[in-house]
Amino acid sequence: MRLSLANKLSFLYASLIYLFLYMPIAILILYSFNQSKLNAVWTGFTFDWYLKLMQNTEVLEAMKTSLVVALISTIAATMIGTLAAVGMYRYQFRGKTALDAMLYLPIVIPEIVMGISLLALFSQFEIPLGYLTLIAAHITFSIPFVVVVVRARMAGFDRSIEEAAMDLGATPWGTFIKVTVPIIAPGILASALLAFTLSIDDVIISFFVAGPSSSTLPLKIFSMVKFGVSPEINALSTLMLVVTLFLVIIAERIRMRKN
Amino acid sequence: MSGLMVKLQHLVKQFGTQTVVQDLSLDIEKGEFLTLLGPSGCGKTTTLRMIAGFEQPTSGEIMLDGQYVHNLAAYQRDVNTVFQSYALFPHLTAYDNVAFGLRVKKVPKQEIEKRVKDALRLVQLEDYARRKPDQLSGGQRQRIAIARALVNNPKVLLLDEPLGALDQKLRKQMQVELKHLQKQLGITFVFVTHDQEEALTMSDRIGVMNQGFLEQVGTPAEIYERPSTKFVAGFIGETNLLHGTVRTRDHQHLLVECEGVQVKAPSANVAENESVTIAIRPEKSVLSLEPSHNEQLVQLNGRLTERIYCGGSTRTIVTLHSGQTFVALEKTDQLLPAAVGDELFVQWQPNHGVVVTR
Ligand SMILES: Nc1ncnc2c1ncn2[C@@H]1O[C@H](COP(=O)(O)OP(=O)(O)OP(=O)(O)O)[C@@H](O)[C@H]1O
Numbered sequence: 001m002r003l004s005l006a007n008k009l010s011f012l013y014a015s016l017i018y019l020f021l022y023m024p025i026a027i028l029i030l031y032s033f034n035q036s037k038l039n040a041v042w043t044g045f046t047f048d049w050y051l052k053l054m055q056n057t058e059v060l061e062a063m064k065t066s067l068v069v070a071l072i073s074t075i076a077a078t079m080i081g082t083l084a085a086v087g088m089y090r091y092q093f094r095g096k097t098a099l100d101a102m103l104y105l106p107i108v109i110p111e112i113v114m115g116i117s118l119l120a121l122f123s124q125f126e127i128p129l130g131y132l133t134l135i136a137a138h139i140t141f142s143i144p145f146v147v148v149v150v151r152a153r154m155a156g157f158d159r160s161i162e163e164a165a166m167d168l169g170a171t172p173w174g175t176f177i178k179v180t181v182p183i184i185a186p187g188i189l190a191s192a193l194l195a196f197t198l199s200i201d202d203v204i205i206s207f208f209v210a211g212p213s214s215s216t217l218p219l220k221i222f223s224m225v226k227f228g229v230s231p232e233i234n235a236l237s238t239l240m241l242v243v244t245l246f247l248v249i250i251a252e253r254i255r256m257r258k259n
Numbered sequence: 260m261s262g263l264m265v266k267l268q269h270l271v272k273q274f275g276t277q278t279v280v281q282d283l284s285l286d287i288e289k290g291e292f293l294t295l296l297g298p299s300g301c302g303k304t305t306t307l308r309m310i311a312g313f314e315q316p317t318s319g320e321i322m323l324d325g326q327y328v329h330n331l332a333a334y335q336r337d338v339n340t341v342f343q344s345y346a347l348f349p350h351l352t353a354y355d356n357v358a359f360g361l362r363v364k365k366v367p368k369q370e371i372e373k374r375v376k377d378a379l380r381l382v383q384l385e386d387y388a389r390r391k392p393d394q395l396s397g398g399q400r401q402r403i404a405i406a407r408a409l410v411n412n413p414k415v416l417l418l419d420e421p422l423g424a425l426d427q428k429l430r431k432q433m434q435v436e437l438k439h440l441q442k443q444l445g446i447t448f449v450f451v452t453h454d455q456e457e458a459l460t461m462s463d464r465i466g467v468m469n470q471g472f473l474e475q476v477g478t479p480a481e482i483y484e485r486p487s488t489k490f491v492a493g494f495i496g497e498t499n500l501l502h503g504t505v506r507t508r509d510h511q512h513l514l515v516e517c518e519g520v521q522v523k524a525p526s527a528n529v530a531e532n533e534s535v536t537i538a539i540r541p542e543k544s545v546l547s548l549e550p551s552h553n554e555q556l557v558q559l560n561g562r563l564t565e566r567i568y569c570g571g572s573t574r575t576i577v578t579l580h581s582g583q584t585f586v587a588l589e590k591t592d593q594l595l596p597a598a599v600g601d602e603l604f605v606q607w608q609p610n611h612g613v614v615v616t617r
């Protein structure tokens with residue numbers, strides 16, 4: 001089979017796009033297995049950096065903080081955001097359009113502004129910076145994303161299905177649990193995943209609201225990078241990447257099965 | 260029939276400034292098959308939704324089995340609905356869809372199993388129990404929706420155009436099956452449709468709705484033979500409407516002047532000089548080439564303008580001298596030997612006309 005010139009060009013074009021997208025990540029992963037301390041020359045394969053990482057208590061501590069914060073804030077944001085999305089879908093009231101828009105607004109507010117204002121808020125009420133403030137901040141910036149994703153899932157939702165459940169004797173709450181949630185579950189799951197990823201890799205807002213004893217993984221990486229990008233950081237980043245990918249794949253599989 | 264099942268008293272429903280149901284009062288007997296019939300947008304679904312509890316009436320009262328239900332939510336009412344769109348639960352199998360209501364009511368497991376199986380057998384879908392709704396055909400989904408509602412043994416079953424999405428053949432078949440089911444189970448059916456033929460064949464009584472008003476309630480024969488308003492006469496089946504003014508009346512007949520012609524009509528509760536409309540069904544009229552000398556017949560003449568073949572019968576359209584068109588029905592194998600443009604006479608018995616004033 002011979003390709004025409006146009007076909008060759010579009011093949012080249014597509015290849016370049018993918019190269020552009022994945023080359024940096026590939027290099028990062030590659031050099032996390034490099035024996036040399038320099039990110040410039042390949043001297044041989046090793047797992048050393050990963051082992052070293054596992055002995056670095058500061059990194060482990062940061063990892064734990066990140067996971068705890070991400071887990072709690074994901075659960076809370078998903079619950080709050082889902083209820084908000086369902087409420088906005090279900091009820092009509094005065095001023096709904098404005099309130100609806102205000103739910104999405106935080107998505108476009110610059111993170112640095114969010115970070116500073118949260119910090120201002122916490123100091124106003126004299127809340128000590130730490131786990132609590134981190135979790136509260138992560139919940140705050142995750143909610144709008146959850147609402148967007150769940151709302152998108154609700155768009156094709158037939159209201160009469162809920163009515164059918166109530167017609168058959170289910171209470172409003174029973175209807176929500178037995179009918180609404182299972183039907184929009186893929187959306188809820190996707191939004192939880194999004195919230196988790198957002199939380200895991202947030203730097204700017206966390207930078208403002210994390211206390212001295214509650215550094216998250218990205219913050220830790222950030223401070224390590226100040227002394228140059230070491231293979232240890234490559235290893236850490238690779239691990240983060242693997243975990244995130246793993247979560248995405250699981251969520252995607254659940255979504256496929258539901259459909 | 261043993262007493263009242265549903266009583267609607269002066270129901271009014273407004274959405275914003277629009278009044279969708281206007282002062283609707285209706286009594287439905289236990290075990291009755293009552294159909295709400297009317298054109299699209301006349302308020303049928305809204306009426307049904309008020310009975311089910313999905314809409315609160317703006318004013319008026321609803322009684323179910325002797326109990327006022329205005330403060331009962333939908334899930335507390337002993338009524339089940341078959342939705343216009345079926346509204347099956349997409350994430351549950353046919354079996355679980357049907358079992359939903361019983362599980363909610365915490366019916367014992369063995370009993371659920373038995374009743375769901377019976378319900379599925381009733382709609383002849385036992386073999387499809389494990390399928391999800393999107394693996395069922397339209398007709399099968401519809402039957403699952405019926406089974407899901409019926410399995411709860413409701414006092415009243417509300418059906419909102421349940422056959423709307425089916426093809427003609429399946430529709431006819433389901434009409435028979437539904438009617439049969441209803442007789443067999445003795446459940447009160449409130450059935451909504453905009454298909455007048457469906458209403459006529461299935462119902463014990465029909466309520467004809469128009470723009471939120473209940474125009475007439477009666478048996479199919481009453482509605483068809485003695486429509487009480489112009490709207491009902493025109494909506495149910497095909498009909499010819501002649502507008503005129505009452506000239507004289509005696510205890511047996513009216514003489515109505517329609518466009519300069521005197522038309523005899525059966526006596527009705529109207530005054531002289533009142534404007535009335537006479538409705539004549541196409542099949543009640545006879546066409547003839549010669550004028551009849553029978554003084555008792557009503558007779559109008561006009562010209563044949565069109566013949567429309569409808570299988571066994573032919574619709575023949577005659578333009579009267581007044582310019583109005585009149586539709587008559589002929590047997591296709593006994594057509595009058597007349598061609599388009601020929602002069603002919605339309606005749607009928609005076610008491611086959613129906614006088615309506617509204
Ligand atoms: N929730 C609502 N808000 C505002 N208007 C409504 C609402 N529901 C129905 N209406 C209006 O009420 C009128 C009657 O609607 P309804 O659904 O009862 O009609 P219908 O007789 O069932 O018609 P169809 O045969 O098309 O189903 C329509 O004009 C409709 O636009």
Ligand SMILES: [Mg+2]
Pocket residue numbers: 303304305343419
């Ligand atoms: Mg309707």
